[in-house]
Amino acid sequence: MVTPDSPARKGRRPGRLGPLPWIAPAVLLILAVVLWPVYEMVRTSFLRVSTSGFVRGSAGLDKYRKLFGEADLGHVLLATVAWTAAVVALTMLLSLGLAQLFNQRFPGRRYARWALIAPWAASVLMTSIGFRWMLDRTAGVLNTALTDLGLVDGPRDWLGDPSTAWPWMVFVAVFVSLPFTTYTLLAGLQTVPGEVYEAARVDGASPWQAYRRITLPLLRPAFLVGLVINLINVFNSFPVIWGMTQGGPSSDTATSTVFMYQLKDTDIGESAAMSVVNFALVVLMVLAFLKVSRWNQEES
Incomplete structure (x- = not known):
């Protein structure tokens, strides 16, 4: 027993x-x-906290009311949506082309693959600061080169004007996002059996038909992984914008993450409330995307 x-x-x-x-x-x-x-983060958003970090009592929903009353909030949220959409779309499109290129055999392919890792291996903040120096109005190499070539009348403040700062920040964000996404898609491409393409050629399928009916459907899992991770990373992107413009002038080049950081200088509780809003937006965005893309369903 x-x-x-x-x-x-x-x-x-x-x-x-x-x-x-x-x-x-x-x-x-x-x-x-x-x-x-x-x-x-959630607890702090309901507190009154001094700029020196001392808790002064409960604030209830006052910090959220103050946040939603900010004049710049609407502009910042719209800029965040446009920024995320532009960077993710360009990254996925360019990465798809690069993955297709690196999946082919050509002289120097190994070295080209190694070179692509460089933007990923370097610090994102360091890369952003490097581009800021390059675009500097007085000492930047871009202004010097364009002026010497006679393409501009004089030095331009590329990062001081939101109309030119945003395109440059999108460029840098895509530049640092390409390596991971390209290698994710390349890994997906390399799982496609070569016999499938041979069978398609025997059946008379054109290269475009084989790409549309074989490559893209089989690449879907890797594509979705790259897309979801890029959505989260770009939405929460901080080093690129802070390293280049710090969200200025004022909040004209700020996304919601940078705006949150700017708020901490005046009200830590309000900054925490912005953090909660950001967190909720990321969760809703990912859940909505996975629902629309039918993540858990196989291709019919």
């Missing part, structure tokens, strides 16, 4: 835990670096 305290029963207890001992460290890490900061 096996009693509750018998050795046989004690020996079976660890097995009942299943995979818990193995995943427990990962769960604890998620709790420590994700869920706890989210909790603190």
